[in-house]
Amino acid sequence: MSIKSLIAKQFAKYIHYKTQKWATNPVATQQKVFQDLIRQAKSTQFGQDHHFDQIHTFEDFAQRVPVRDYEALRPYIDRVVKGEENILWKGKPIYFAKTSGTTSGAKYIPLTKESMPFHIEAARNAILSYINETGKADFVNGKMIFLQGSPILEEKNGIKLGRLSGIVAHYVPKYLQKNRMPSWETNCIEDWETKVEAIVEETFPENMTVISGIPSWVQMYFEKLKEKANKPVGEIFKNFNLFIYGGVNYEPYRAKFENLIGRKVDAIELFPASEGFFAYQDSQKEKGMLLLLNSGIFYEFIKADEFFTENPRRYTIGEVERGINYVLILSTNAGLWGYNIGDTIQFTSLEPYRVIVSGRIKHYISAFGEHVIGKEVESALQEAMIGTSVRVNEFTVAPQINPSQGLPYHEWFIEFENEPDDLEAFALQLDQAMRKQNVYYDDLISGHVLRTLVISKVAKNGFQNYMKSIGKLGGQNKLPRLANDRKIADFFTNQ
Template identity: 85%
Template sequence: MTSIKAIAAKLFAKYIHNETQKWANNPIESQQRVFEDLIQVAKSTQFGKDHDFGNIKNFEDFANKVPVRDYEALKSYVDEVVKGKENILWKGKPIYFAKTSGTTSGAKYIPLTKESMPYHIEAARNAILSYVHETGKADFVDGKMIFLQGSPILEEKNGIQLGRLSGIVAHYVPKYLQTNRMPSWETNCIEDWETKVDRIVDETINENMAVISGIPSWVQMYFEKLKERTHKPVGEIFKNFNLFIYGGVNYEPYRAKFENLIGRKVDAIELFPASEGFFAYQDSQKEKGMLLLLNSGIFYEFIKADEFFTENPKRYTIGEVELGINYVLIISTNAGLWAYNIGDTVQFTSLKPYRIIVSGRIKHYISAFGEHVIGKEVEAALQEAMEGTNVRVNEFTVAPQIAPQAGLPYHEWCIEFENEPSDIAEFALKIDAAMRKQNVYYDDLIVGKVLRTVVITKVAKNGFQEYMKSIGKLGGQNKLPRLSNDRKIADLLKIQ
């Protein structure tokens, strides 16, 4: 018998679906409205005055007056906000800083305002409601739900609270979900990831878990501990577990391993959240890609990835993008980020409505020989090589080997196998063939004997976990880069 809660979820899902269609069917007008609102609100801020927002009438004016920046280039403004000053990047002061690990500047402080915060919560909710509306499945609302996330304990800096985004979001879980939500607040506050996962296993092992959410690599660790404890597949422990929600990395390289750990297939919903904004979510189990959120206080620009490092690359708006092109995602937001490069690259899978996949990071690529290999390509190549086999991979990363002790240079694939292939060399050739089909530059380098074919290096069991632990990034929202243009990661991995 369907519960009242499940019936209510279906009714609410239908309402949200209809509301979503209004802006999704009018994408250019929706983005224009967001753009005008952002400029209007921010023209009296310090940034607005410095960039002549009062005379911005259209996107061309904005592109001429506001250069594309990353965090380092915007840092002088952020530093003023961190000091507690008002009206710098956005009106008033932020209500939070999402603290993330930076690259050259140490910790990054990403502002969250009273205008931007609700969209982080609504987007996650609407992703689940889209699933309910499309599939008609809502019984999971009566089961327990777990969200593997960072600690909700917040610090304070000049009157503004700060913490990890997932920890901040934990303070906004709706009351109707509180009784179903796991783990306990006390367990969520544990900082050490391994201790935390053990405690989560203790709390959930005998519960009716229906929804499990988190970054795949860390959910995998949770599943492995459950299986270790019970000697049963996760799907047998949690008979009503039928929905996995994830974000941050591509699920495909993990899918075979997950289905083995669970013992059956479960539906999955992909999200694209970041400290800087919640950009997209999977709105359909049938269509490829995630619905780009065009009515959520974020104005989007796109720069072709292969033109990004040229002088004055063209900046495209939503009405100008094309399918299948690798774009660097640029955002302006109601948290006060302006023409901001978050570092992610995306490709459009649909223009009606606008759906995207995350193809990689503009900083995470291999082009040691001019090959321009991106994250999406290495993930797809591994997936193709695994098809029709019982090979399962726990984790992997790819790096160039420019100066081998003998022979031509090559791409080194550092792979931690769960089930390794019977013939590693043959498996490497399958990966190589898939890479050559996808990337013409890579193919030219192989044909021209500039590179030799892929070399696989087996990483010891838990080698990637040990690496992440060694750099202080085990658990939470930390993700391993799929590929690097140097050997910093590859040289630190414990080889089998």
């Protein structure tokens, strides 16, 4: 065992001990975070407007601070972007993470000197948690790749801005600099296809042990590696044994990845966003990711099926239940208050609090009152593939409300790696799996309001071409699993 891996194991034990202290005291931990946030923001413009000096309890806060999305908080954010101080948080942000919203255009998410360290520590602690549980640390001696956005930053009114993954690249610890790939020059390439080609050339001769990124874009990297070498990725990188991912559910990709790699590898799931780093997978044995309750974020939860009602109840960490779909609401040390990030989660464990990402509150199908969510379509596809040779590269689902004939239906656009021998039989299997996932969908099929789902095949690289057509190829961009309209569907049906 190398000195580096020995040190990593000792550090992992220490971080595990620190994590256990707050994870076993969740309510007290969140209460402390809440009080610190209110105290530090009392003198800000937002704090004065919402009478933070009169807030002593969560109930006080909920009465004074409504739940807002980006558009509702935008009047404050616009002032921050203009360079004004003490608006949402004390002083000025040190960065803006620039994201592209579907309805808001460019979004500028503030990152402060208080919030930024948690983004770095959470990613580090996820790896250390894995080391502590498994005892595996030899990978720290090899090369690690993080597929991410360009680290080149712009400046707006004295504040640097860029993609979150590009900002984080400036914070890679010195002890990882020699191991980290790709090179700075390659990481700065903006065009994703060109960038992946360069990454393939750079990493091909190296001892890659850890690979990280959003599965759909890592898949593109793996495919190009396999094409270059004409052998599985696991034979090119014999010591590659850890895949770190976030942003989307890995399960729909797992079979394809194992085929590309040629063997199974351990995986760690992360739940990062520009607004904060919320959770990471702390166990290879237990389902879900550990919700980070001490990271400068106070969490609230609203039941998804009540979210669009008037004045839905806002729950705190001690009040949640397992298996319920909650909309995640944040108040953070970057100055987001009662902020609806748009993600929905479910708790898989309450001791400690672990979550899975179940979808997006705006990404669902409820054209007929069925309210199908992302987790349900992913689970149904996974179940339908069991015991078959079917492999799927990518997919999305949309309602077909006005078919040329017959009843309406859900249309699944699937890019297959290995197609089913009988597409109609596979569609029926998938439909049965969906009916088990969603009782309302089952009722609509039984009641002959909907016909069984229809699969429309998408040509190879079809989804990459779609993302490229809307300027979102690569980086941290993700394809929506489903939508209540046919904007994505129309791209394929009109080709």
